[in-house]
Amino acid sequence: MLNQGERPKNLYEGFREKLTAMAGECSRVRRAEDIAAFLIPFFRENKIRTVGLAESPLTRAGGLRERLQGAGIKVTTDNIRQAAPGVEAGITQLKWGIAELGTLVQIGTNVDQRLLSMLPPLHVALAQTSELVPTVAEALRLIHSLPEIPGFVGFITGPSRTADIERVLTIGVHGPGRFLALLVDEDVREGE
Amino acid sequence: MADQEFKGKIEQALDNSTLRGALGRFGEFYEKAREQVYEGYDFQALRDQVAEVKSYAASHLDEMLDQFERAATARGAKVFRAETGEDANRYISELALKHKVKSIVKSKSMASEEIHLNDALAAKGMDVQETDLGEWILQLCHQTPSHMVMPALHMTKEQVADVFTDHLGRINDPDIASLVKTARSELRSKFLEADMGISGANMAIAETGTLMVVTNEGNARLTATLPRIHVFLVGVEKMVPKFEDAGCILQTLPRNATAQAITSYVTMVTGPTPVYMPDGSVRDKELHIVLMDNGRRKMYADDKFKKTFQCIRCASCLNVCPAYQLVGGHVYGHIYTGGIGTILTAFLNEEKFAENPQNLCLQCGKCAEICPGRLDIPEMILELRTRFAQKKGLPFTQKFALDIVANRRLFHSLLRVASLAQKPLTKGQPVIRHLPMFLSGLTEKRSLPAIAPVPFRDIFKSIPQNIKDVKGTAAFYAGCLVDFVYPKIGEGVIAALNDKGYKVVFPEGQSCCGAPAVYMGDKPNAKKSAMLNIEALKAEGVDYVVSACPTCTHALKDSYPALLSGDPAWEERAAVLSRKALDFSKLLADLGGLPEGGDGLPLKVTYHDSCHLKRKMGVYREPRAHLSRTAGIELVEMYESDHCCGFAGSYSIKFPEISAPILEKKIKNIEATGADVVAVDCPGCLMQISGGLDQARSPIKVKHTAEILLEKRHRQKNQKLS
Numbered sequence: 001m002l003n004q005g006e007r008p009k010n011l012y013e014g015f016r017e018k019l020t021a022m023a024g025e026c027s028r029v030r031r032a033e034d035i036a037a038f039l040i041p042f043f044r045e046n047k048i049r050t051v052g053l054a055e056s057p058l059t060r061a062g063g064l065r066e067r068l069q070g071a072g073i074k075v076t077t078d079n080i081r082q083a084a085p086g087v088e089a090g091i092t093q094l095k096w097g098i099a100e101l102g103t104l105v106q107i108g109t110n111v112d113q114r115l116l117s118m119l120p121p122l123h124v125a126l127a128q129t130s131e132l133v134p135t136v137a138e139a140l141r142l143i144h145s146l147p148e149i150p151g152f153v154g155f156i157t158g159p160s161r162t163a164d165i166e167r168v169l170t171i172g173v174h175g176p177g178r179f180l181a182l183l184v185d186e187d188v189r190e191g192e
Numbered sequence: 193m194a195d196q197e198f199k200g201k202i203e204q205a206l207d208n209s210t211l212r213g214a215l216g217r218f219g220e221f222y223e224k225a226r227e228q229v230y231e232g233y234d235f236q237a238l239r240d241q242v243a244e245v246k247s248y249a250a251s252h253l254d255e256m257l258d259q260f261e262r263a264a265t266a267r268g269a270k271v272f273r274a275e276t277g278e279d280a281n282r283y284i285s286e287l288a289l290k291h292k293v294k295s296i297v298k299s300k301s302m303a304s305e306e307i308h309l310n311d312a313l314a315a316k317g318m319d320v321q322e323t324d325l326g327e328w329i330l331q332l333c334h335q336t337p338s339h340m341v342m343p344a345l346h347m348t349k350e351q352v353a354d355v356f357t358d359h360l361g362r363i364n365d366p367d368i369a370s371l372v373k374t375a376r377s378e379l380r381s382k383f384l385e386a387d388m389g390i391s392g393a394n395m396a397i398a399e400t401g402t403l404m405v406v407t408n409e410g411n412a413r414l415t416a417t418l419p420r421i422h423v424f425l426v427g428v429e430k431m432v433p434k435f436e437d438a439g440c441i442l443q444t445l446p447r448n449a450t451a452q453a454i455t456s457y458v459t460m461v462t463g464p465t466p467v468y469m470p471d472g473s474v475r476d477k478e479l480h481i482v483l484m485d486n487g488r489r490k491m492y493a494d495d496k497f498k499k500t501f502q503c504i505r506c507a508s509c510l511n512v513c514p515a516y517q518l519v520g521g522h523v524y525g526h527i528y529t530g531g532i533g534t535i536l537t538a539f540l541n542e543e544k545f546a547e548n549p550q551n552l553c554l555q556c557g558k559c560a561e562i563c564p565g566r567l568d569i570p571e572m573i574l575e576l577r578t579r580f581a582q583k584k585g586l587p588f589t590q591k592f593a594l595d596i597v598a599n600r601r602l603f604h605s606l607l608r609v610a611s612l613a614q615k616p617l618t619k620g621q622p623v624i625r626h627l628p629m630f631l632s633g634l635t636e637k638r639s640l641p642a643i644a645p646v647p648f649r650d651i652f653k654s655i656p657q658n659i660k661d662v663k664g665t666a667a668f669y670a671g672c673l674v675d676f677v678y679p680k681i682g683e684g685v686i687a688a689l690n691d692k693g694y695k696v697v698f699p700e701g702q703s704c705c706g707a708p709a710v711y712m713g714d715k716p717n718a719k720k721s722a723m724l725n726i727e728a729l730k731a732e733g734v735d736y737v738v739s740a741c742p743t744c745t746h747a748l749k750d751s752y753p754a755l756l757s758g759d760p761a762w763e764e765r766a767a768v769l770s771r772k773a774l775d776f777s778k779l780l781a782d783l784g785g786l787p788e789g790g791d792g793l794p795l796k797v798t799y800h801d802s803c804h805l806k807r808k809m810g811v812y813r814e815p816r817a818h819l820s821r822t823a824g825i826e827l828v829e830m831y832e833s834d835h836c837c838g839f840a841g842s843y844s845i846k847f848p849e850i851s852a853p854i855l856e857k858k859i860k861n862i863e864a865t866g867a868d869v870v871a872v873d874c875p876g877c878l879m880q881i882s883g884g885l886d887q888a889r890s891p892i893k894v895k896h897t898a899e900i901l902l903e904k905r906h907r908q909k910n911q912k913l914s
Contacts, residue, residue: 018453081468085384101454111466111474114417118410119380137439143460144435149400151267151465152416155442155458160410162372163450164326164344165352167218170372173325174379175410175456 011099011132012183018102022158023171025180026102028129032058032188035126036067039091039182043073048088048122050074054113056093058126061188064091080112090116090176091124094156097132097183098139101157104181105139108152117156123176125156129183194846198523198548205519206849211338211346212518218345219517223832225451226508226562233443235564241440243502243566249398249431250492250501256398256431257483264401264481267463274484277307283482284309284390284423285316291421291478293318293387297379299405299412300324301392302340302505303427303484305527306540309390321382323411325375332359338521340507340529341449346520379411389415389422394445394504395438396430396483402462403481404438406445408455416459420467421478428488429501441504444564448508491539496575500539502565503532509559509569514836514854515552515847524549531559531569538576550576552850554843555711556836557807574711581713590712590842597672598717600703600724607643607676641677641879648679652698655686663693664735666779669725671744672704673875681740681875684898685776687906689738692783696738701728705747706755711841715755722752723762731769740776740898742805742874743841748773750808775805776898777873781814790823790904797825797900798867800858800881801834802874815873815897822904830870831861839880855884863890870894 016026029038035058043051053065053075068075076083084090092113096105104125108114117123133139143153160175171177194202205211249256261271274280280303288296296318298304310320310331322331326343330336333355337343344352349366356364356374364374391412395404403424405412416422432438446452467477491497510516510530521529526545528536531553538546553573560568585591597603648670666689674681686696706721725748731737739745749770756762780786799816806812812834820827838844838854858881862870870885872878872894882894895903 022452022454022456081472085380103454108417109465111417111468114413114465118413118417136442137436140436140439144400148267149402149435149460149462151461151463153460153462154413155454155460156456157454158456161408161456162325163408164324164329164342165347165349165368165371166214167221167342167345168349168368170368173372173376173409173411174323174383174414 011097011134012129014099015097015102015132018100019158019181020102022102023161024102024158025178026183027180028183028185030184031186032062032184035059035062035182035184036064036071039064039124040068040071040073042180043089046122048073050076050087051089051091052076052080052084052087052116052120054080054090054092054110054116056113056126057188058093058128058184059091080115084115084119087120089122089124090120091126092117093126095127095131096139096142097127097181098134098136098155099132100135103139103155103157105143106152106154106156107150108154109150114152117154118175121172121176122178122180124180124182126182126184128187129185130187132183194548194551201523202519202847202849205523206853208346210348210351211520214345214348215517215520218342219511222451222511226447229447229451229453235444238440238444239564239566242444242504242564245432245437245440246502246504246565247499249433250429250498252433253428253431253489253492256433257428259398260396260401260431260483262401263399264463267401268476269401269463269479269481271481271483274482274486277484277486280307280425280482280484280486281309281312284425285312287421287423287480288313288318288388289316291387293421295319295321295382295386296388296390297321297323297383297386297415297419298327298390299392299407299415300327301390301425302527303392303425304390305337307484307486309425321379321386323379323383323415325372325409328375328379329355332356336522336527338529339510340505340533346522383414383418386419387421389419391415391422391424393424393426393430395432395441396426397432397435397438399434400462402435402460405459405461406442406455407457407459410457412459413457416461417467419477420469421480422461422464423480423482424461425482425484428483428485429503445504445506448506448562448564487540497535497539497572499565499567500532500535500572502567504565505532506564507532508562508564512558512562514554514556514558514838515850518850518853519552523552531573532567535569535572535576546576547580550580551846554836554838554840556803556840558803558834558836561807574713577713578715579713582715586712586714591714594709594712594714594717597704597708598706598720600701603704607672608647641882643676644679646679648675648682649698649700651679652682655683657686657690657695659690659693659695661693662695664695666694666696666736666738667729667731667734668696668698669702669705669729669737669739669744669748669773670698671739671741671875673879674740678875678878678896680902681896681898684896684900684902685738685740687902688776688780688786688898691786692780694735694783697734699728699730703728705744706751707743707747708842710747710751711843718751719755722747722755722766726752726762726765726769729769731772732765734772736779737769737773738776738779739773740873740896741876742775742802742809742811743876745773745775746804746808775809775811775873777805777815777818778809778811780818786818786821786901786905788821788823790825792823793904795825795869795904796828796865796867797869797871798828798830798862798865799833799871800830800837800862800877802872802877803836803840805873806834811873815871818897818901819871822901824904825900828865828867830865830867833861837877837880839876841876844880855880859884859888859890862892863888867892869900871897871900873897
């Protein structure tokens with residue numbers, strides 16, 4: 001029923017193109033264990049030594065906490081309210097991706113997950129490539145098809161931005177100044 | 193009529209080069225960027241959905257509010273219905289007192305500014321912090337927003353740096369990135385300390401009790417996540433029936449507001465979520481939702497203003513408004529600015545505060561063309577204008593002039609006298625710089641054409657109409673400018689229609705179409721003109737009524753039926769005229785257009801779209817086609833060809849200071865094409881643009897399409913004949 005743009009042939013390519021146009025960063029790995037393999041050099045390159053992590057199916061399946069710690073990165077998983085404002089990056093798993101906009105959909109009922117997506121200067125958002133949907137309409141239908149609408153749902157498309165001074169686009173006002181979407185091809189379900 | 197104080201504010205705004213620069217740059221950027229961001233999307237279909245979704249919610253308001261309240265309450269929110277702004281202020285203040293709130297963070301809420309919520313809370317000793325960067329800057333320097341989406345659009349980085357320096361007691365450099373960084377760290381500590389968050393919402397979903405907030409900065413997310421109490425202040429017009437209905441608004445709001453496909457964030461809150469309490473425990477927060485009326489139902493109950501409930505507050509009507517682009521938001525006087533702001537101010541603040549700003553509307557219709565909610569803002573502003581005129585009457589000079597115009601014999605004999613009286617002033621030139629009597633205001637900052645020595649009505653009888661095979665008859669409605677200033681346009685109309693096999697008649701009793709009265713809000717004189725012309729034109733007896741002035745055509749087609757609706761003696765006749773009335777270029781196209789032809793002599797022509805022809809009648813391809821099919825003409829497009837020329841009838845008399853810069857821009861765009869001639873379909877635009885070109889000492893000529901066709905095609909015929 002909703003009007004929508006042309007459906008991108010390849011959901012991932014469409015998603016990446018739209019997200020990078022909104023100053024977001026986007027990468028893709030095959031397996032959950034590749035997340036750490038991608039992030040460790042990425043953090044090293046960006047001199048990031050402390051991260052806050054909201055555990056999720058993908059992080060557990062990929063052994064992310066242990067692997068990051070093994071690489072010498074300080075990983076905080078509890079006491080997030082105290083820790084989140086101080087860490088250099090927050091890692092969370094988000095639910096769906098909307099290809100037509102380059103948007104990730106956050107089910108943010110968990111307050112720690114939410115704080116880690118908002119307070120640190122870098123937000124690393126993990127999601128499953130298989131959870132990409134073509135349109136906003138589709139995403140709204142999926143959210144509505146849950147047993148109840150989650151208390152907090154966020155659409156995130158790139159870093160926090162403002163143009164309130166002289167209409168000049170400036171990145172990173174209240175939220176993260178950098179946003180990295182890392183899509184994982186392997187399907188990981190809780191309990192597996 | 194605008195008062196002196198208002199005129200003073202306009203002058204100040206026009207003198208503010210910072211403001212002019214910022215507004216100008218944004219205006220230039222916006223229109224193109226918006227178009228690009230809609231690529232691949234069907235805007236018309238999307239706005240149909242928005243209008244449908246919003247109008248459904250509005251027409252079922254009580255049902256929507258009840259449903260919303262039930263759904264939100266079921267999820268654990270507390271819903272309060274506020275009849276007035278005071279009710280909302282009281283509820284929120286008492287809530288804050290009850291919970292011993294000391295510090296409050298706010299994400300953007302125009303509704304809270306409408307009711308001065310910050311003052312109410314500050315009076316109870318609470319620290320209230322705006323967190324939207326623009327709003328925070330304005331809070332620090334005690335200003336009001338100059339734009340609904342970009343509140344500090346009028347300020348430079350230097351001014352912002354000074355504001356920060358004063359507030360923080362340390363020097364801030366005018367570097368935008370570091371100013372934003374400062375704001376981040378200052379406000380971050382406020383977020384972490386705050387006991388209460390207050391937000392506005394873009395949508396309230398009745399079906400699910402969900403509130404949706406569309407933002408870029410991320411402050412709404414923090415407001416919804418950190419404080420232990422969260423209050424949403426929501427106007428009742430924000431209702432949307434179903435969850436999936438949000439889709440069309442999410443697709444249009446960011447695109448129309450800031451030309452973004454989507455904002456960085458969309459936040460959807462349904463019931464309370466867990467939050468960290470000061471003692472470190474995690475519990476569900478308190479979520480309060482204040483559904484506020486404060487004049488909104490009254491606005492909906494007024495038939496002419498119902499559609500304001502379809503507004504999604506994107507402020508795109510400001511972004512494309514030629515007057516707003518020059519003067520900015522502060523001259524509107526209240527927090528709601530621009531076209532929609534004028535209407536909201538009238539209902540949500542006080543009617544009298546809209547009296548001055550409503551004058552700023554040129555009636556160009558550009559905002560209606562792009563409005564995602566399908567609001568006809570110019571029509572609503574005209575309605576306000578008419579009501580003010582009915583209530584308070586028009587100033588004597590205006591009333592006097594309109595009374596004369598409505599009296600055909602008097603008006604026409606005055607025009608004939610003027611034609612003679614101006615002689616000493618024309619000095620042999622085709623333009624005059626002074627006009628006698630009540631028209632004198634017209635000559636400021638531009639040249640005006642001389643009144644023709646012989647009006648068209650006298651020339652008409654001597655025009656031979658040789659038609660081999662007569663297909664029908666068209667009555668020509670000349671309008672004042674063709675009749676008394678530009679009779680040659682009339683000759684062009686007749687020649688073209690004769691070519692198509694139509695005989696043209698000129699009903700003698702016709703007079704001014706009444707548009708000046710309509711646009712000044714003088715309904716009685718407008719009605720008088722409507723009846724006089726319906727009687728004179730006798731549309732029942734001809735196949736078409738043709739006019740070469742889109743403003744006149746619009747009057748015949750749309751204004752007369754509206755003015756005379758419900759009047760049994762006139763309604764049917766007005767409907768007949770409305771059906772048969774067509775503008776010249778449109779009729780010519782409907783009759784199959786002109787065959788390829790023309791003198792073949794090279795002529796570079798650029799086309800200026802008149803507001804009424806393009807936006808009231810949807811005609812813009814037709815005149816271009818007529819010109820392109822004329823041998824010798826090379827048609828080149830000018831930049832922003834459909835932007836108003838600034839004439840807008842009496843507007844150029846009321847606000848020469850605004851009309852002049854609009855015209856200047858038009859002249860620049862015309863000159864940049866390198867054209868020999870500007871083609872127009874409206875004699876009003878013709879008068880305005882030729883005045884501007886004359887003042888700029890440009891060799892470019894302005895001609896009506898009918899006039900160009902006559903010259904290019906009939907010269908050839910004459911040559912053939914000889």
